[in-house]
Amino acid sequence: MADMEVKINGIKFRNPVLTAAGPNVMDAKHMIGAFNGGVGGIVSKTVSVKPARDRRPTIRKTVCRGLVNCETWSELSLEEMVEELVKAKEKIDVPLIVSVGYTPLDMKKLAPVIEKEVQPDAIEFSTHYVGKDIEPLLAVAKALRESTELPIWMKISPNTPNIERLAVEASAYVDGFVAINSFGPVLDFDIETFEPVLGSEYGQGWLSGQAILPIALRIVYQIASVQSKPVIGVGGVEKGKDAIKFLMVGASAVQICSAAIRYGHSIYGKVASEIEKWLDEHGYSSVEEIRNLYREGLKKRRIYEGVPVMFVDEEKCTGCTLCVRACMHGALYMDNKIAKVIPENCIGCGYCQDMCNFDAMYLIDRQ
Numbered sequence: 478m479a480d481m482e483v484k485i486n487g488i489k490f491r492n493p494v495l496t497a498a499g500p501n502v503m504d505a506k507h508m509i510g511a512f513n514g515g516v517g518g519i520v521s522k523t524v525s526v527k528p529a530r531d532r533r534p535t536i537r538k539t540v541c542r543g544l545v546n547c548e549t550w551s552e553l554s555l556e557e558m559v560e561e562l563v564k565a566k567e568k569i570d571v572p573l574i575v576s577v578g579y580t581p582l583d584m585k586k587l588a589p590v591i592e593k594e595v596q597p598d599a600i601e602f603s604t605h606y607v608g609k610d611i612e613p614l615l616a617v618a619k620a621l622r623e624s625t626e627l628p629i630w631m632k633i634s635p636n637t638p639n640i641e642r643l644a645v646e647a648s649a650y651v652d653g654f655v656a657i658n659s660f661g662p663v664l665d666f667d668i669e670t671f672e673p674v675l676g677s678e679y680g681q682g683w684l685s686g687q688a689i690l691p692i693a694l695r696i697v698y699q700i701a702s703v704q705s706k707p708v709i710g711v712g713g714v715e716k717g718k719d720a721i722k723f724l725m726v727g728a729s730a731v732q733i734c735s736a737a738i739r740y741g742h743s744i745y746g747k748v749a750s751e752i753e754k755w756l757d758e759h760g761y762s763s764v765e766e767i768r769n770l771y772r773e774g775l776k777k778r779r780i781y782e783g784v785p786v787m788f789v790d791e792e793k794c795t796g797c798t799l800c801v802r803a804c805m806h807g808a809l810y811m812d813n814k815i816a817k818v819i820p821e822n823c824i825g826c827g828y829c830q831d832m833c834n835f836d837a838m839y840l841i842d843r844q
């Protein structure tokens with residue numbers, strides 16, 4: 478059985494699947510639920526100096542297996558959240574990381590209270606409402622660094638324009654990065670009633686879930702490429718294979734929010750056991766062994782000479798015609814129930830390969 482334990486800033490996690498800040502960890506009951514669901518570590522819902530007051534509805538389903546939400550941070554006061562965290566800590570036997578937000582002054586007020594009253598393993602701070610400029614983001618990191626001895630993790634928002642520069646400069650203050658927060662603002666509504674799905678000002682909100690997974694992968698890759706502090710990947714993890722992608726682009730662990738809202742607390746243990754199964758099946762003995770494999774793989778990646786052309790493995794082609802319908806370039810046709818390529822029309826885009834359910838298509842260099 479593969480070793481699932483991971484160590485981040487010296488903190489041991491029984492597996493690399495953590496909670497992400499959200500309603501899935503809004504109070505002690507939910508944090509204990511996550512622990513019982515097999516989570517490797519708990520990051521709590523973001524608390525700030527003032528409780529949030531969010532207009533309802535706050536969480537809705539949208540396209541691409543996504544969620545939209547207009548939750549800001551916890552509606553509990555600091556005192557109430559501390560009480561919940563202390564209660565949870567008594568019952569959970571995994572590391573506890575407290576999420577806080579937002580300004581430098583907030584950090585100075587929140588961190589000493591949390592460190593003293595809760596004694597968590599680390600503090601994560603959300604940059605979601607701090608803006609896009611690097612200087613204010615660094616000021617928050619610096620303020621938190623000056624306010625606690627605990628390891629601190631900076632949670633990055635996907636809208637931050639120069640993520641690599643931010644990661645390099647912030648690594649002077651923080652012990653790790655978490656990427657990403659939800660994406661947006663976004664909008665969705667009902668075309669019959671014109672009702673926005675969310676209760677915010679004009680229905681705007683934040684997108685999370687499977688729809689943002691590729692954005693998160695790119696950002697984790699970027700952060701892990703330019704500095705050496707650990708990165709925790711979050712955005713769209715629903716399955717072991719999603720988590721494995723994050724680990725391969727350089728993440729030390731993953732977090733889950735939307736899938737826990739959708740499927741319940743058992744999702745953490747399910748994703749962890751799917752990772753373990755995959756590692757076992759592929760002959761890896763630990764999570765650590767697959768970290769950064771994508772980066773390694775990139776070095777050996779196939780580079781085509783000029784424009785490649787699609788090849789059809791006729792033994793595997795079932796004549797389903799999906800590839801022909803998908804080709805925008807008129808480069809495929811059916812001949813006797815087998816897909817054939819017109820090389821001069823094929824621009825090597827690769828899309829038909831993804832439409833084929835039978836692994837019958839792949840790109841090759843032109844003869």
Ligand SMILES: Cc1cc2nc3c(=O)[nH]c(=O)nc-3n(C[C@H](O)[C@H](O)[C@H](O)COP(=O)(O)O)c2cc1C
Nearest residue numbers: 497498499523546603657658685686712713734735
């Ligand atoms: C309803 C909801 C509330 C959230 N609240 C917070 C929060 O309080 N603090 C925070 O840093 N992120 C918050 N997030 C963002 C998640 O922690 C996570 O970064 C994002 O949703 C992407 O992960 P996912 O696709 O697994 O949900 C929230 C997300 C959702 C859906």
